[in-house]
Amino acid sequence: MSADAAITARRRGRRKSPLGSRWTPYLFLLPAAAYIVLFQAIPLVQEAYLSFTRTNLLNPTRSTWIGLDNYVDIFTSSDFQQTLLTTLVYVLVCVIGAVGSGLVVALLLNSDFPGRGVARALVTVPWAAPGIATALIATWMLNAQYGIITQALRAIGIDVGASGILDNPQLALVAILATTIWQLFPFVAVVLLSALQSVPAELVEAAEMDGANRRWVFRVVTWQVIKPTVGLIALLMTIWSLRRFELIWLMTRGGPLGTTRTLVIDLYSQAFDSKQIGAAAAIGMVGILIALIVVVGSRFVQSAAERSTP
Amino acid sequence: MAHTTSRRSSRLRAAGILALTTSVVLAGCSTSGDAPSADGEIEPATITFAASTFGDPGLGPRLQELIDEYNQSQDVVTIEPAAVPFPTFGQTVLTQMGGGEGPDLVRFDMPEFTSAADAGLLEPLDDQIDADSLDLQPGPDEYMSVDDTRYGVIFDTSNYVMYYNTTLIPTPPTDFDEFMATAKATTQGDVFGLAFRQTQAEENGVWQDIFNYVYGFGGEWSDGEELTLNKPENIEGLEAYQSLYDADVIPKGADAATFRKMFAQDKVGMELNNGGYLVATRGTNPELQFSVAPIPFPVRAQGAIMAPLVINANSEHKDAALDFMNWVLEPQQQTSLQEALGASSVATVTERSEEQLAETPFLPVYDELTNSSKPQIVLGFGPQTADIRKIVVTEVISALQGQKSMQEAMDDAQAEAEQLVG
Numbered sequence A: 001m002s003a004d005a006a007i008t009a010r011r012r013g014r015r016k017s018p019l020g021s022r023w024t025p026y027l028f029l030l031p032a033a034a035y036i037v038l039f040q041a042i043p044l045v046q047e048a049y050l051s052f053t054r055t056n057l058l059n060p061t062r063s064t065w066i067g068l069d070n071y072v073d074i075f076t077s078s079d080f081q082q083t084l085l086t087t088l089v090y091v092l093v094c095v096i097g098a099v100g101s102g103l104v105v106a107l108l109l110n111s112d113f114p115g116r117g118v119a120r121a122l123v124t125v126p127w128a129a130p131g132i133a134t135a136l137i138a139t140w141m142l143n144a145q146y147g148i149i150t151q152a153l154r155a156i157g158i159d160v161g162a163s164g165i166l167d168n169p170q171l172a173l174v175a176i177l178a179t180t181i182w183q184l185f186p187f188v189a190v191v192l193l194s195a196l197q198s199v200p201a202e203l204v205e206a207a208e209m210d211g212a213n214r215r216w217v218f219r220v221v222t223w224q225v226i227k228p229t230v231g232l233i234a235l236l237m238t239i240w241s242l243r244r245f246e247l248i249w250l251m252t253r254g255g256p257l258g259t260t261r262t263l264v265i266d267l268y269s270q271a272f273d274s275k276q277i278g279a280a281a282a283i284g285m286v287g288i289l290i291a292l293i294v295v296v297g298s299r300f301v302q303s304a305a306e307r308s309t310p
Numbered sequence B: 001m002a003h004t005t006s007r008r009s010s011r012l013r014a015a016g017i018l019a020l021t022t023s024v025v026l027a028g029c030s031t032s033g034d035a036p037s038a039d040g041e042i043e044p045a046t047i048t049f050a051a052s053t054f055g056d057p058g059l060g061p062r063l064q065e066l067i068d069e070y071n072q073s074q075d076v077v078t079i080e081p082a083a084v085p086f087p088t089f090g091q092t093v094l095t096q097m098g099g100g101e102g103p104d105l106v107r108f109d110m111p112e113f114t115s116a117a118d119a120g121l122l123e124p125l126d127d128q129i130d131a132d133s134l135d136l137q138p139g140p141d142e143y144m145s146v147d148d149t150r151y152g153v154i155f156d157t158s159n160y161v162m163y164y165n166t167t168l169i170p171t172p173p174t175d176f177d178e179f180m181a182t183a184k185a186t187t188q189g190d191v192f193g194l195a196f197r198q199t200q201a202e203e204n205g206v207w208q209d210i211f212n213y214v215y216g217f218g219g220e221w222s223d224g225e226e227l228t229l230n231k232p233e234n235i236e237g238l239e240a241y242q243s244l245y246d247a248d249v250i251p252k253g254a255d256a257a258t259f260r261k262m263f264a265q266d267k268v269g270m271e272l273n274n275g276g277y278l279v280a281t282r283g284t285n286p287e288l289q290f291s292v293a294p295i296p297f298p299v300r301a302q303g304a305i306m307a308p309l310v311i312n313a314n315s316e317h318k319d320a321a322l323d324f325m326n327w328v329l330e331p332q333q334q335t336s337l338q339e340a341l342g343a344s345s346v347a348t349v350t351e352r353s354e355e356q357l358a359e360t361p362f363l364p365v366y367d368e369l370t371n372s373s374k375p376q377i378v379l380g381f382g383p384q385t386a387d388i389r390k391i392v393v394t395e396v397i398s399a400l401q402g403q404k405s406m407q408e409a410m411d412d413a414q415a416e417a418e419q420l421v422g
Helices: A003-016 A024-050 A069-075 A078-110 A116-122 A131-141 A148-155 A172-196 A201-209 A214-242 A246-251 A263-273 A277-308 B002-025 B060-073 B086-098 B110-118 B138-144 B176-186 B200-216 B232-246 B256-264 B276-284 B318-328 B331-341 B354-359 B363-372 B382-400 B406-421
Strands: B045-051 B077-083 B105-107 B152-165 B192-195 B268-274 B290-293 B302-311 B373-375
Touching (some): A069 A078, A069 A277, A078 A116, A078 A172, A078 A214, A078 A277, A131 A148, A131 A172, A131 A246, A172 A214, A172 A246, A246 A263, A263 A277, A263 B382, B045 B318, B060 B077, B060 B331, B077 B318, B110 B382, B138 B152, B138 B302, B138 B363, B152 B200, B152 B276, B152 B363, B152 B373, B176 B192, B200 B232, B200 B302, B200 B382, B232 B382, B232 B406, B256 B276, B268 B276, B268 B302, B290 B363, B302 B318, B302 B363, B318 B331, B354 B363, B363 B373
Parallel strands (some): B045 B105, B192 B268, B302 B373
Antiparallel strands (some): B105 B302, B152 B290, B152 B302
16 A cells, blocks of 8 residues: 555544544534633623613512613712722722832842742742732731831821721722732732743843843843733733722722722622612623723734734 | 420421321322411421521520520421521522522521512511510510511510720719710720721721711611701711710721720720620630620610511421421520520510529610610611611711711711612
């Protein structure tokens, strides 16, 4: 038998196998597709439907179609406008703060110094700590009477008010942002550290031999390599920050005076305090829309950057 | 009493045998179990009873004993306690009930009780409970009906009193001026004269605390038909609350868990709290020297944690649930329950045992307040209490923060809440 004949025979044999069917790829995709349809698509459609109804949590089967009323109500509410603004500030500062501090830490951990292995292990601790424990420890450290941070700030002459940082409308969001960034930056640092380790050493050496200083090397070599990773992390941070709940809820429940109320806090409050799951669904849809805009926007920016790269 | 129990037990046993026989004869013709059997007897069933107090380290085991006693008193109905943590109790159970499921018996708090009754999730009890033959405490029982229909009976009522550390404060204050003076005199170094909740993170707790000031100064959140959030007496009570906050006699920013530990460690002189706190405080520090007195405000009206026992309208074993309800309302069980609960009152008027009074001589202080206590809801607006609470607490905190006067804060709260309730 010639080689060609043998290959043809093998191909025929493969076609006969059930795994060789043209339906095989779909078969493999089926579990994932079923999961997405069951646990994401159907709930999303239900949520979209709910957002056009007046539905009480205690009587979810007796809902009334009210069209766009829930959306009109939330967008004409000054409280919701403040919630949107707080959410945007929270997300922006979280992303910039976590990515910025994570990058600095990654650069430090990528340099050569004694005890680097221990430092790399220690830096992951805030990320490894459960969110609830982080929130409770932060609340304790910020306690108005006994909190170590409050005491330290007072000792250096910074007035945080008698009621403490978490009950001060000017400082509560700052405290929550600081806690969030503290919890997030290790993840950014670890991911960027691995990206930094993939920067070709010969490129760095070549740039240094050409007389480039460290800042220039970072800009033209290192940054170009890690940029896609930074973009991906920024996208992840944005989505995670949009839906962060437990830390804010445990530290302030959205207070004082609504200054730390983000979309998810508002959603929870509407659904389980006010028991208005129709209105809560409308808030959820706004959150999904913002997330979609971020994802599509980032893809657009990424594509534009790729096109402009020679 | 024993005679009553024995007769009931025989009836249940007979019902059990009858039901078993019927089920054998009619095997294959099973029913849904929705209704009692044709002759009105109780069908054998295992039912669930949800209460946050089952998970309480001090109270839980005592309540379990009561359930065990019921389960052993007959062999037809078995009750399985379901401990749902207090912070998520209402949300968990109401969501289940809204979905057509949930426990058969529930010990609710008042806000959830009114919401559930309003949504038609509770079994009406007017024809099921012979209220006239029971010596029910009239004060709390008044709130067991919604729109003239009874949906529950009191399981326990925990009245708010003034706890004071007798080492720091040998003589309790008897009016508000003395209360303020005592709080100021006791505040020294790391010891505070008083403690209460004042942060948004403890919204429900702030509501419970300010409730005593509003009602203790003659105010009320509503007259049953209209909201009265900015009533002059309410402002007076809330300004009294604010004056204590401004006087720096409380550990500001400390949450309830923290300042309750401080009270147990002689670091806080006074606290307004309910009867459930007695067991918890003794558990934290058995050596602590403390006593209780009525809250020294102008009007003898204070908040209470009223917890109705209700039957889930979705239950497939309402007859079994009702049997437990009737059993627990019998005088012997009421006495046992009151002993288990410590400082709380039960549905009916009961006598404290001499042993209990010897152990805690100030128990009558709690009991005498039962009929002047109010549930911590906005009367007439029970289902909207959570929303009104959020508005009021936010406005009160804005006044504490100095952003507006208490009068302006409550005027704003009134306007916003009126818009909410229509």
